[in-house]
Structure formats: structure tokens, C-alpha cells
Amino acid sequence: MATHRIYLYPIWIRIWHIINAITFLLLVFTGIALHYATTGTGLIKFETAVNLHNICALLLTFNYGFFVIGNIISGNGKYYKGWKKDMTDNLWTQAKFYISGMFKKESHPFAINKERKFNPLQKISYVAVMYICMPLIIISGLGLMFPETIIGQIFKVSGLALTDFLHQIMAFVLLIFLLVHLYTCTLGDKPGTLFKSMINGYHEEHE
């Protein structure tokens, strides 16, 4: 059985990704600590949580800028573009594969190659996450960091409160994404295959 290797994850993507993953996990942890702050001593002190959250947020923000610019100049952005009319059909085809096809030993409906790094479900979720959720969580987070930039009141509700809700909701959506993301990353050839790809850059598949 020959193994088919394609170089899909250039080094800068891998560096971006590891920083992204670490800061994001810390942000989830400290964010939950802030949200469920109690007067007793919790897992982490409130001050520490605030500081750590702020530092990670800034790192993540710069890292995000790195990702966006990198995608533009390196051409990696092409994997995030190009929506055909049969998109809904493709999404359904991919979903059907996860629900039943893969248990019947059917082959992947969308082969991974240099032209197509992501299957339709991956593509739509990565685009939604990277180009909708991330900007929203970053902008709302910066608003909270510099509260003087936020509108005072909107219909009798503090602008800060609205900003914070947007922030929390986005954080939650991203958390759900992360869980699903981690799980789908075990759906490679072997559970660990895709994680290995994210380390050495090569996508591996049995012919």
C-alpha cells in the first residue's frame, strides 16, 4: 500500500496555527474564569486571568493579521475562495459521507490535492470562523480593552454590555468550532494522521 504525500501546510501556516491554538486555548480558559468569577479563590486569580487574557488576546490579534496577510501574499488564500453553484449539494454529499458513507468504507467524495486542500464542510467552516467569527471576536475584544471607544448606550442598554455579549457569543461559537475541529482532525487515515500533517506539513493518504 503506497503512501501518497502532498506538501499542503507550509511552515508559516504551521507557525501561525500553533500560536493560534495555544493562545486560543488560554483565552478559553481565562475567559471562562472571568465569566464565572466568584468571591472565593477559584482556579486562577482574577487579576492574573485579566492580564493573561489581555496578553493572549493581543498575541492572537497580531497572529490573525499574520494569517490574513499571509493568505493574501502566499496564495494559500485560494483554498478559501471559489464557491460553485452546487455548493449545497457538495456540503450534503460531504455530510452524508460522515454520517454513513465512511462506515460503509466508501472513499472520500472530495479528494485532497494541491488544488483542493479542504473538503466543502471544512472550507465553509474555516471561512466562517476565520473571516466572520475571528474579526468579530477581535473587534469586540478590543472594544472591551479600550472601553472609551464604545458607544455609551443603545436603547437604554449599555454599549459595553452589548459588546460583551457579542464577544461571549463569538467565544462560544468558536469553542464549539474547536471541539468539532479537533474531532474532525481525528478523521484522517489514522486518528493521529492529520495532527502529524500540521506538524511536518505533509498530508498523507493511502492510495
Next chain:
Amino acid sequence: MTKPIRFFLILLLAATSTLIAQSDDSLKIKSSYFEVNDFVEDNEACLKCHGEEKYLIEDPNSGRSITNHMCPDRTIDRDAFYSSVHKAFSCTDCHSYDFMTFPHPLEVRFEEHFMCLDCHGYDESFAQYHFEDIEMEFQKSIHNMEDFSCWKCHDPHSYKAFMRNAEDLTEAILYDNNMCLKCHANFSRFTLLTDREEINVVKSHEWLPNQTAHFKSVRCIECHTAISDSILIPHQIMPKADAVKRCTECHSRDSRLMHTLYKFQSKEERKGGFVNGVIMTDYFVIGANKSPFLDKLSFLILAGTLLGIAFHTFLRIRNKKTK
């Protein structure tokens, strides 16, 4: 210039200057003052000096006069006075008649002032203010030292019951904090009462992040007083070692702000199902505002996701075995 024209010009100048002088005067004494106070004219006997930046000293014997500067500490703002809680008073209700003479004689400088309790103590009509309880708290306060009286914070000529009637919380917070900063940001007042070295409030609070934002949205007394349930404004300033330093005293579900700053409003029902909903109109305190509904909903979605993943894993494992 011919003589008649020059004469006419001088006349015109004189006329306009008296006109300006007149309008100036009538601007200073507003008609609204007469609606709240029956002694406006009498008070002018004092305010003609104490309401101005400068005053005139006249020597009736020689007819000479000089203009002097009125020290800002002795200046009273008419607008502030006639909108304060004691707006209906005449100066001589609280001050001796002997101040009518100038220079003010020596013995009136030792006049005993009435204290709040002298007029307000055990009076049914002021029961809602709990003057007696406040007095007790003040006795225990670190400010309870010689020459420090209620008047030091409650400016006799401008004090308003601001917080109680506040429309805008931010404004009330500013007002209350300025009461403290009158001394704690002004060493000359501070040193009048103590020999201690200057306390730099900004430096003492460097541990507090977003200091400006905090001082705009909480009062000094939030952290420096013991919570009191019976009175609206806690008055027992504790030694600095007992001041609130733990962030979660405010940034948590059972935020102390609900017992101090937001006391009045907190009696309202929860707004829109949010815990500590009142905070939301003007402020948002991380950790103190949460929606139980959203919390539950997100928990359900999270559990659903994990279940889905577990089920899929189970199918994969079973599938592998039955290969």
C-alpha cells in the same frame, strides 16, 4: 475732533458702560433665586464680597477705596448655593450677624457651627436619611479626628443630595468622588488637618488596572467603607488596610456593588432576566452580569456537541470491530 462731538462720544460711552454694568448685575442675581429663597437681597450683603472674585474695601473716613482679591476658599458660587439642599437659608441663619461688619471681628471667627444633627437629628421628616445612623458610622470612621466634621465633605454652600436623585449615575459618581478629592487631591486642604505626608491617590491605586475607567464608574466609598444595609450612603471609612482590593468583590455574581452603588435600583426586579440587570443600563461589570438563560442554552449546545462526537466515535469503533 470738534468739542461737541467729543462731548457726545463721551456721553455715549458713559451710557453704554452703565448699561453693561446693569445687565451684569441682573445676570448675577437670577430670578430663580427668589423662587427658592426669601433672603436673596440680605444675602447680597455678604455675597457682594463672597460671591465675587474681587471685593472693594472702603475707608469711610478718608473716602479712599481699594480692590482686593477674594481668596477662592472663601468664595461662594451663587448658582451652587441656591440649588443646594439649604438653598432657602440666609447666610446669617448659620453665621453670626457680626459678620456684617468688615473686617470681621476676631471673636466671630471662633463661632460654633451647627452640626447636621442639631437640625436634622430625631426629626421624622428627615427619617429617610437616617442621620443618626450616619453620625454613628462617622464616629467610627478614620476621619473622626479633631476639626473634622460633616461639613468637611458636605460643603455648606453647595451640598446636594446627588446620588438619591441621580438621573445619571456617572455624574453622581463624579460628584461623590470630588468630595473626597477635595482633600485627597489637594494637599493644602489635607495638611490643614494632619501632619501626615502627602498621599498620592493615583500612586496608591496603581494596582488597579484601568484606573481612570474605574474611578469613573465606581465611587471611592465603594472600596473604603463597610457595607451598611440601613443607609443609602455608607459613611464608615475604614483604615486603608481594610479597603477592598479583591477584584471579585465587584466582578462576581454577588457583587458588592449591588449593596452600595446600585443599592436603590437593585430593589427593582431583574431586568430582562439578567442577573444584576440594573448594572446593564449604565455599566457592565465583568463577572457580575450574566444571563442564566444564555448560560443554560450554551450548556445544552455544548452537551449536544459532545454527545454527537461521542456517538460518532462509538460508531467508528464498532465499525472497526465488525470489519
